[in-house]
Amino acid sequence: MAPSGTESRRVTIHDVARSAGVSRQTVSRALNDKGEIHGSTKQRVLDAALALGYRPSRFARGLVRQDTISVGLVIPDLLNPFFTEVAAAALEAARARGWHVLVYDTADSADEERGTLEVIASQVDAVVGYFSRPEDEIEKLTRGVPVVLIDRERRTDRFSSIRIDGEDGVRAAITHLAAAGHRHIGMLDHAGRAEPSVRHAWFAAATAACGLDAGPVRRADQSVEGGESALAALLAEHPEVSALFTFNDIMAIGALRAARRLGRRVPRDLAVIGFDGLRLGTLVEPPLSTVALDTRSLGALAVEQAGRLLTGGEPLGPDELVVRAELRLRESG
Amino acid sequence: MAPSGTESRRVTIHDVARSAGVSRQTVSRALNDKGEIHGSTKQRVLDAALALGYRPSRFARGLVRQDTISVGLVIPDLLNPFFTEVAAAALEAARARGWHVLVYDTADSADEERGTLEVIASQVDAVVGYFSRPEDEIEKLTRGVPVVLIDRERRTDRFSSIRIDGEDGVRAAITHLAAAGHRHIGMLDHAGRAEPSVRHAWFAAATAACGLDAGPVRRADQSVEGGESALAALLAEHPEVSALFTFNDIMAIGALRAARRLGRRVPRDLAVIGFDGLRLGTLVEPPLSTVALDTRSLGALAVEQAGRLLTGGEPLGPDELVVRAELRLRESG
């Protein structure tokens, strides 16, 4: 018997019970493999359920068995390999706990982010991810759900953040470049927010610490194309620049391309060091040197903390909610 | 007042009602912005809700307002850029419909896939994605939920599949190589299943159609490393091979690397054409020629069909459930 044709009302446990000539409870027993049920009865119920195309309501079930946990993962752009890696790590950590993950890609758009925030709170037990709008707005929209922010500061009963600490890593990178004789190190920062990024601050501090003048900085879109055109512009204005640090690996890969186009050999004529530590960096030519983040533990940490916030377990403290970056030298610088 | 400290029972609408001195229905009105409520009453309720840290139960709410739709997206490996692209497309299509997407990464593991199948049916309204196990097993485990399979055949009331048709694209690729004078075209197939892949069949048919002898085929892991070592092995046995077609772009990128290591210039000494059309292919050196799939419409199509299966709308027919591949020549071949 095929499942009802058109315009079908939902098949409930009641329908199955009636069809099999038993009570609802018996149906429940049969479906959930509880004992205490006669073999033939069970089979009859199962047959009836199949024939009717019965599917338990996840809502009704969730209401009484309060077990399933779902977390919302908010990502600005899944196609950006960095976020892909974080997402994959979060999925893995969640799976290990038997949690379900609802993924929302906000497409780098403030509107989409707002839309997501509006619906997400009613669908999940905790939220993890990246946001661009003011914390108090996030707080308002997430109404009571625990939130773990990545690369953003906010600590309250309900909010936690994972801090990305690249200070040492960036200093190591700049020190390395300086030791190689580079005097003019430029940077490609990202143009997302109004102010310069924290990574830029690390860069500035590191160059100063090496006794170098502040190198030229150019802000650009957080993409391969952004890095490509920004480096061309930067080099046009500052041909003396012989080394480059970028906000992230994607932009660095764009810079590699621009360098090739401009006839600058890497690392001989231009040393390039990115930030993030993407796997992708090993695939380009030359393999990209980078200040690497452990994206895996980043995602895992976020999920772990969400769990603690959720169960009222002892939340991790600021010192534990940090992911440190470290210099990973390959061939580009 | 901070949300209760330890071991807190769930705060229900009832608690809020009592705390605000009104009935549950009034609370519901206040929270859902229904009219018919006095301004001050509403404010009092809202305050009480906030003070108690009240959050509506998604299960209870879902039970009565049967509106929210969730689909499960099953992906073998989110870090594989091809699947990332499909996932991103599916997320986008789902968002446009206001659906929620639960993502499951099965880590290329049969066990994880089984585990996912066991829980997914009770959490979503429809399932979309990639599976490796036999259809009847999938059917059994998904108990009544509509399923859209990608790159897999199965059509019933409840199952649909999106077919990937690369026949013309592969023929165009091989024809192009033959026209360029290549007589010995090798292939790197993937080693996932027991039999050769469909893509291999297209390859074989295309070489035959061009009047060439069947080229050597080597099976390898579906990864950069897999492609890298497989090409080395293939070339060692068949040094006459001057052109290569691969199961996918990732393997082709591995092949590019191996070629460089072996001192074979691409495309001069070895022409390489991949399959998938990844954005990634534009970043390597030289940019990868490929038989490209429109991953965006692949994901969108899957979601669209899931919607039709779900609402009982007229499902798309086999002719519409196809994504065709086309040759995209860049510089590697």
Add this chain to the structure above:
DNA sequence: TTGAAAGCGATACCAT
């Protein structure tokens, strides 16, 4: 404007 009562669809507990 507010409240009482009746479900939504399932499971758990207690009888029988």
Add this chain to the structure above:
DNA sequence: ATGGTATCGCTTTCAA
């Protein structure tokens, strides 16, 4: 082994 009843937390009539 099976059925009755209460219950999960919320929204939706329908009265007042």
